[in-house]
Amino acid sequence: MADQTADEFKRQCIEKMGEQLGSQFSALWQEVAVLHLNWKEYVELFGTKPERVEILNRAAPMFFHMIQNEGWEACLLGLARLTDPPKSAGRENLTIQNLPTLIDDPQAKAKVKGLVDLALKSTEFCRDWQHRYIAHRDLSLALKEPTKELAEGNRAKANAALKAVADVLNAVQGHYMDAYTPFDFASRYHGAVSLLHLIHRGLKANEQREARILKGEHSEDDFDPDL
Numbered sequence: 001m002a003d004q005t006a007d008e009f010k011r012q013c014i015e016k017m018g019e020q021l022g023s024q025f026s027a028l029w030q031e032v033a034v035l036h037l038n039w040k041e042y043v044e045l046f047g048t049k050p051e052r053v054e055i056l057n058r059a060a061p062m063f064f065h066m067i068q069n070e071g072w073e074a075c076l077l078g079l080a081r082l083t084d085p086p087k088s089a090g091r092e093n094l095t096i097q098n099l100p101t102l103i104d105d106p107q108a109k110a111k112v113k114g115l116v117d118l119a120l121k122s123t124e125f126c127r128d129w130q131h132r133y134i135a136h137r138d139l140s141l142a143l144k145e146p147t148k149e150l151a152e153g154n155r156a157k158a159n160a161a162l163k164a165v166a167d168v169l170n171a172v173q174g175h176y177m178d179a180y181t182p183f184d185f186a187s188r189y190h191g192a193v194s195l196l197h198l199i200h201r202g203l204k205a206n207e208q209r210e211a212r213i214l215k216g217e218h219s220e221d222d223f224d225p226d227l
Contacts, residue, residue: 044192125151
């Protein structure tokens with residue numbers, strides 16, 4: 001999809017897949033791509049090197065703790081939404097579960113249905129978090145009363161769930177467009193790593209600033225503006 005706009009990609013999908021399947025596939029593709037981008041930023045900050053977490057904790061520990069929690073929950077909610085049932089509360093949903101029903105070729109339909117089933121299995125823990133911790137707060141869990149434990153969730157399980165969802169889309173894209181999307185290789189320009197470098201340089205500059213103030217060698221530029 002290099003150099004294509006979202007509208008251009010949608011038109012291409014409709015041309016290859018038909019109106020219903022092409023429209024839903026292109027919308028799902030956008031959702032999955034953004035989810036992978038956001039997850040990669042999360043992992044760059046909190047799941048790559050202990051030194052990175054140390055930098056964040058030195059800069060603004062409570063703020064980045066909030067960002068860590070929000071990023072984790074956003075990923076699980078995104079995965080849960082993508083694997084929703086076709087209908088809930090009387091409304092139709094955008095979900096990978098719709099895709100097999102829109103495919104005419106029996107062999108392709110069966111392949112995609114099998115991959116959807118695997119994705120549903122991989123995201124079971126996301127739905128438990130969604131229903132009992134994120135979208136709703138289970139009373140017994142909140143009060144730490146005896147109850148079923150929240151499903152185990154970790155980065156490895158999130159990575160597996162993301163791959164399972166991507167596999168569904170790539171099966172459809174491969175059949176109709178003879179193409180494959182490496183969702184996990186996507187990255188943002190001036191993203192999390194750029195932020196880490198800025199924070200690192202800022203921390204070093206602040207240490208030098210504090211040293212100048214202690215020595216009485218400071219200037220007006222060493223004092224914070226009224227932000």
